[in-house]
Amino acid sequence: MILIFDIGGTKMRLAVSKNSKTILRSKIVGTPESFKDGITLFKETAKELSKGEKIDKCVGCIAGLLDKKGEKIINSPNKKEWSGKPLKNSLEKAIGVPVKILNDTVAAGLGEAVFGKGKRFNIVAYLTVSTGVGGARIAYKNIGKGLIGFEPGHQIIAPEGLFCGCRGKGHLEAYISGTAFQNRYGRDAENIKDPKIWNEAAQNLAVGLNNVIVFWTPDVIILGGSMMLGKSHISIPLVKDYLKKMETIFPKIPPIIKASLGDETGLYGALAYLKANRLSEKTRADLHS
Numbered sequence: 001m002i003l004i005f006d007i008g009g010t011k012m013r014l015a016v017s018k019n020s021k022t023i024l025r026s027k028i029v030g031t032p033e034s035f036k037d038g039i040t041l042f043k044e045t046a047k048e049l050s051k052g053e054k055i056d057k058c059v060g061c062i063a064g065l066l067d068k069k070g071e072k073i074i075n076s077p078n079k080k081e082w083s084g085k086p087l088k089n090s091l092e093k094a095i096g097v098p099v100k101i102l103n104d105t106v107a108a109g110l111g112e113a114v115f116g117k118g119k120r121f122n123i124v125a126y127l128t129v130s131t132g133v134g135g136a137r138i139a140y141k142n143i144g145k146g147l148i149g150f151e152p153g154h155q156i157i158a159p160e161g162l163f164c165g166c167r168g169k170g171h172l173e174a175y176i177s178g179t180a181f182q183n184r185y186g187r188d189a190e191n192i193k194d195p196k197i198w199n200e201a202a203q204n205l206a207v208g209l210n211n212v213i214v215f216w217t218p219d220v221i222i223l224g225g226s227m228m229l230g231k232s233h234i235s236i237p238l239v240k241d242y243l244k245k246m247e248t249i250f251p252k253i254p255p256i257i258k259a260s261l262g263d264e265t266g267l268y269g270a271l272a273y274l275k276a277n278r279l280s281e282k283t284r285a286d287l288h289s
């Protein structure tokens with residue numbers, strides 16, 4: 001039995017699968033503030049979901065920047081107490097099998113590339129525009145070896161522009177994220193109806209996507225996150241119109257489509273990772289030594 005997980009800032013999703021393709025059972029629990037409580041809850045939930053069956057493999061993802069070995073989160077954006085803690089080691093001790101941890105945005109991109117709208121394409125650029133802006137390049141259903149993540153949200157679109165949450169200047173995230181809308185207009189994005197604001201966001205996203213296209217040469221761009229999928233959102237047709245005017249290098253812009261896997265995209269990313277990679281047996285041996 002395979003255990004997959006997605007540890008987010010507010011919720012943890014755990015699920016089990018038997019065939020690496022479909023989810024058999026899943027459960028959502030609140031993410032504890034304390035790392036120790038988090039590991040205990042993870043263990044209990046895994047036990048409940050596996051119903052006494054042996055867990056053979058475990059892959060999942062977490063929000064935040066992972067260290068190069070994928071063993072701990074260097075910087076957890078929502079759960080400060082989890083930063084720097086030995087996540088991989090603690091999860092392995094809790095469930096007794098090797099655990100592979102991915103960055104949640106990379107996992108979401110992988111999920112879309114393998115199980116979602118990216119299925120038919122070789123090179124998938126996935127961008128999520130939500131509280132922040134993140135993304136991943138998935139080539140041939142795989143992520144780069146040793147890769148810790150991408151940061152397309154922190155590309156500069158205006159050198160003397162607005163300050164970003166990371167203290168950089170003129171980053172894409174400072175213009176089109178939910179946080180940016182809150183800072184600039186004093187309201188949640190879903191309560192903003194002014195077409196001028198959304199029009200400007202579409203233009204700024206197009207600048208970001210132009211850079212994504214020239215650097216990543218994607219066959220398709222998949223856009224997820226509340227700023228793309230929410231009730232009030234950035235219009236994809238408008239983004240395409242701006243991009244068509246900007247893009248002069250490639251004969252045509254790739255298809256730009258909405259993400260389709262919703263909240264389970266991280267879990268599907270974990271399954272997709274398993275499909276493409278064999279988990280290290282060495283880790284398993286180490287665990288029992």
Ligand SMILES: [Zn+2]
Pocket residue numbers: 153154164165166167168171173
């Ligand atoms: Zn930034």
